[in-house]
Amino acid sequence: MIETQSRLPQSRGSKIDLGRDLFHDRRISASLTLSCASCHDLETNGATSRRFDRGISGRRLQFNTPTVFNSVHNYRLGWEGRTRTLKDFAIGTLGSEHVMRDRDRSAERFAADPRMFARFEEVYGAGPNRTTIADALASFMSTLVTPAPFDRWxxxxxxxxxxxxxxxxxRFKRAGCASCHQGVNLGANLFQRRGIFHPIGGKGPDDLRVPSLRNVAVTAPYFHDGRVASLPGAIRVMARSQLDLTLADEDVRDIAAFLRALTGTYRGRPLRQASVRE
Known part of the structure; x- marks a missing residue:
């Protein structure tokens, strides 16, 4: 079950506050045009509605953007699961040639800002650097949990x-969906072959980290390549490709209804589908 964050000590709270501001600060990208929130919209679903977001050069990214909500409970981060912690994921994203291409420039910018420098000094006892920036971002992202009706049930x-x-x-359990989508995040805790019985998706790795189903009803489009736009469509594709099942319409409707019970709240507001942007 997802639990809300308990009352935080002041030092931890200060780190989270710093991370929250960094999450929305475009100075963490080399071009000064992107922030974490550019692809992970916390006002809607923690991602976007694009099939593929675009990185610093305007080039389309390789994978559909997963939501950042509840990522603290994922045992690996990203579709390929290359990192285990939010801090390492932040370091990798900031340094990525295709995403932020930071190369420590953000640390120099924040060090040149007296207010930001003082905040890093207060929290870390040192000025900003790649490690402290990533640590603050990870501390903030660890708070992005979304309790849902299913948790209350x-x-x-x-x-x-x-x-x-x-x-x-x-029906979700009887069909076998829970074989991969289980645990606190209903997924995101193992790898699975893409298309066990029938091909699924276009180009990409054969094995991917199973995504969490939390908030899945509001995080379309679906799959690593964002090729399926609707939740019922995604249910049908997964049933056939991963379980060799053709579900009846009633079963699809019922499973979709259950998945909507996984839509949580953030700051007292239910998450919602992001608006389509090009």
């Missing part, structure tokens, strides 16, 4: 889910 609130959602949950 698991704790015993039988009114948290509708009868259709409960039926969908049972």
């Amino acid at each position: 698991l704790r015993g609130d039988r009114a948290a889910l509708t009868p259709q959602q409960v039926r969908g949950y049972e």
Whole structure:
């Protein structure tokens, strides 16, 4: 179950506040045009509605952007699962030639800003550098958890889910979806072959980190290449390719209803689908 963050000590809170500001600061990109929030919109779904976001050069990124919400509970980060911690993921993203291409320039910019320099000194006892910037970002991202109706249901609130959602949950388990989508994040804790029974998606690695299903109803488009636009469509594709099943329309509707019970809230507001942007 996803739990809300407990009351934080002041020092931890200061680090999170710093990370929150860095998350929205475009000075972390070499071109001064991108922030973390450029691709991870916290006002909607923690990602965007594009099939592929664009990096610093305007070039299309290789994979569809996953939501940043609940990423603290992923055992690996990114579709290929190359990093294990939010801090390492932040370091890799900032240094990526295709995403931020930072090369320590952001540290120099923040060091030249007296207010930001003082904040780093207060939190870390030193000025900004690649490690402290990534640590502050990771501290903030670790707070981005979204409790959902399903969590209340698991704790015993039988009114948290509708009868259709409960039926969908049972079908979700019987069909075998829970074989990969399980644990606190309903996924994101193992790798799986892409297309066990039938091909799925276009070019890309054969093995991918199983994505979390939290907030899946508002994070279209789906899959590593963003090729499926609707939740029912994604359910049908996954059932056929990974389980060799052709689901009845009623089953698809019920499973989709259950998945909507995984849509959580952030700062008291339900997450929602991001607007389509090109």
